[in-house]
Amino acid sequence: MGRLYTISLAVFAATGSFLFGYDSGVMTDVIESKNFLSFFNTTQTSAIVGAINSTFSGGAAIGSLQGGLTMDRFGRKFTIQLGALICLIGAILQASAMNLAMILIGRILAGWAVGLMSMSVPVYQAECAHPSSRGLIIGLAQQMNGVGFIVSTWVGYGSLHAPDTSQFQWRFPLAFQAFPAIMLLVGMLFLPESPRYLIEKERHDTAMKVLKRLHFDGTNGEWIKTEYNEIKSTIEAENVVAAPSWISMFRVPQWRTRLLHGVAVQVFTQMTGVNVIAYYQTILYNALGITGNRNTLVAGIYNCIGPLTNLIFIVFLLDKVGRRKPMMFGAVAISITLICEAALNSVNPEGKRAGYSIAGVFFIFCITIIFSLSFGPCSWVYMAEVMPMQIRGKGNAFATGIGNWAVGTLWSQVSPIALGSIRWKFYLVFIIWNMCVSLPVIYFLFKETTQKSLEEIDLLFGGPALGILPNGIREIQPNLEQEKGKDSEIVVENVENTGQKLTAAWSI
Incomplete structure (x- = not known):
């Protein structure tokens, strides 16, 4: 079946990433609902709203770490399906919430589910991808993440047209996430397991069939045999002596180095500030004097621009320009854009200068474009690529749980408070980090992984480490x-x- 089948598989598996984007973005419009704020007796910049978002991120951190155990024991497919099931339960609780506790528990479960899927989907895609198109294949996870944001925004925008007396404004957007969760839960039954996981479990005949199904184009039979033998030899040699565990990820120098690369790229992605903007952009637009339906309309347009840019980048550029250069560009360009945004906000504190407000929206839009040309797709691709087979499950779980979700939990909790109190000065945190930490670390320490097989990437880090x-x-x-x-x-x-x-x- 070859390339078309592999892309189709990657797109469908990325329904998990769609749920990542939808669940992350849905609260943007929910907290704009007057009925929601009245029902739970809160405001947009309250600690309660921060708690609703931080419990989601906290649940995701737990889910990511738990996924390291599930993936290694039960496989990539099962972990994705488990995430879909938990997401379904969380959606039901949120949509039927009668008190704050139900919302918080539902958000924790949704976060747990998204944590599972955010670390397992890129691994599944990476292990099924051909080296020449791995950037595109894993980049589809970020693409579907963006599509999830788009859908959440427009579902929320439409729902907000209901009267302020109607709970439909916020219950329907929270219930909508159940549909893709059911689709993913059932649909994954018909997709194959990762060939590398099958070989690790000594299901060699099935693994060869899956490799052929994924990559055979009628002329590359020898390449498939070579790829199969390379994976099999790597796993067998490691299994002779290796005893991988959570502790050994830190004790084996090479594994520790690669784990730190994965954690770092996730931390750097959070420190761009893009998720703060995505979660709380309606607050930013209110500060610029853009209120009411115009506010959610602008948010909807914002959420469309990023995925469109991401699609162009992963299809035409990512597997050509590599991983390091786009991320270095992103660190610099996002910092410059945030400086401009901070400067505009400092001279337009009440959002009464129309020209400055328009410019402020322009620079917010620039951030999502730059992010989609850099950290957005590159972070997931690089993290999945640098982890060796022995710790790929646990390593991606730790990197996603700590680097992405634990840091995201912090910003989800403090951001609405910071945006309400220190306003534009909050941007300085991200500007300083990007220029003083992210940029030099990527330049001096990160390695280029483009066009290399997962086994060849071992050699970039000094060859296979056999562990403790x-x-x-x-x-x-x-x-x-x-x-x-x-x-x-x-x-x-x-x-x-x-x-x-x-x-x-x-x-x-």
């Missing part, structure tokens, strides 16, 4: 100077009895 062995055995790195395709000897020695050695064949 039982009974005090540790690995000695293989000879990485061997030519690809030739056998290299891995020698491991027992720390407690240095006279005993174990030799395993490794094909690089």
Whole structure:
């Protein structure tokens, strides 16, 4: 079936990312509902609204970490389906909420579900993708994330046209997320498991069938055999001596380095400030003097621009320009844009100068465009690529849970308060971080992974690390100077009895 089937599989699996975007964006319009604010006796800039969003992010952090266990034990497909089921339960609770506790529990469950799917969907896509199009395939997760934001905005915009006395204004947008959750839960039954996971579980015949189904175009039979043998050899050699665990991710130097790369890219993405803008943009527009239906209309247009830009980038550029350069561009360009936004807000505090307000909206729009050309797709692609097979589940879980969702929880809680009190000065936090931390770290430490197989990326970080062995055995790195395709000897020695050695064949 080849490329078309792989893209179709990636798009459908990214329904999980659609739910990520929808659940993240739906509260933007819900908190604009006068009926919602009255029903729960709150305001847009209250700690209650911050709690509603932070519980979602906190649940996502827990879900991401739990996904590391689920993926390794039950597979990529099961983890995505579990996320869809939990999301369905959360949607029912939110839509039927009669008190704040029901909303908060529903948001925690929705966050838990999104945490599971936000870390498992990119891994599933990466392990099913061809190296030449992996950026496009994983980039579809960010694309569907953006589509989720679009749908949430326009569903919310339409619902807000209901009378202020009607609970339809906010119950329907919260209920709508149940439909894609059901579709994903059922539809994943008909998609294959990741071939790398199947090989790890010694289901070799099924894995070969899946590889052919994913990549065979009638002429590349030898490439598929080579890819299969490379994956199988890598996993078998690692399984000879490796004992991967949560602790070993930090104890093995190479794994620790790669884990930190994954965490860092997620932290840097949150520190662009783009999610603060996405969650609370209606507050920003109110500060610029754009209120009422115009406010949610502008938010709807904002949410359309990012996904359109992202689509152009992942289809035409991402697999050509790489990962590092777009992220360095993003760190600089977003900082400059935030400086301009802060300057405009400082001289237009009441939003009464129409020209300045229009310029303020323009720069907010510029941020989503720049983000979609840089960190938006690149962060998920890079994180999924740098994790080695042995810790791919746990590593992506930790990077997503801590780097993305734990940091996101902080900003979800404090942002409405900060925007209400210090206003434009809040942007300075993100400007300083991007220029003083994100940019230099990406430039000096990040590695380019474009067009390389997941197994070849091992060599960028010094070759396969075999981890911590039982009974005090540790690995000695293989000879990485061997030519690809030739056998290299891995020698491991027992720390407690240095006279005993174990030799395993490794094909690089």
